[in-house]
Amino acid sequence: MGQPAGETGNPARGAGRTGASHPMVVNEAVLTLLRPKPDLSRPAREPADILAAAQAAVDAPDGLGTIASYATEVALPATGTWSNPGKGGAQADIVITAPEDGMPPLSVEIDNCYESAQVLAA
Numbered sequence: 069m070g071q072p073a074g075e076t077g078n079p080a081r082g083a084g085r086t087g088a089s090h091p092m093v094v095n096e097a098v099l100t101l102l103r104p105k106p107d108l109s110r111p112a113r114e115p116a117d118i119l120a121a122a123q124a125a126v127d128a129p130d131g132l133g134t135i136a137s138y139a140t141e142v143a144l145p146a147t148g149t150w151s152n153p154g155k156g157g158a159q160a161d162i163v164i165t166a167p168e169d170g171m172p173p174l175s176v177e178i179d180n181c182y183e184s185a186q187v188l189a190a
Contacts, residue, residue, distance in 0.1 A: 091140075094161050094178050098138050101164065101176075103131025133166030144175065 106122040142163045147154030162176035179188055 090161075090178065090180055093180065094140055097176060097178055098135075098140070098162060101132050101162075102135060102138070103128060130169075132164055132169050132171065137164055137166040139163045139165075142175075 103125070106125050108119070108122055108126060140162055142160045143150070143153040143157055144160055145153030145157040147157060160175040161178040164171075164174045164176065177188060
């Protein structure tokens with residue numbers, strides 16, 4: 069996004085300590101989009117179904133970017149500046165910047181079914 073790292077959110081961390089449902093879903097979304105590949109040499113003594121699932125993950129298409137491509141809780145200021153957003157600005161749950169994968173910056177909203185589709189679209 070061309071902004072200093074300190075002004076564009078932070079990697080998600082610490083959410084597991086409190087059991088906060090929204091941050092945990094944001095973390096799960098990052099992992100799903102990132103699609104880290106498992107090391108098949110590690111589960112050598114695991115049941116066949118686990119090995120089959122790990123092989124399916126290895127065979128799946130690559131994910132988007134690297135962990136450094138993801139920032140969470142990024143202010144998208146309608147007013148103000150990036151470092152000092154004005155009131156009423158939106159906040160993206162995830163922003164992905166992975167130009168190496170040929171995609172523009174992508175903002176992702178994670179909803180736990182507390183907002184209507186109209187509110188999310190607005």
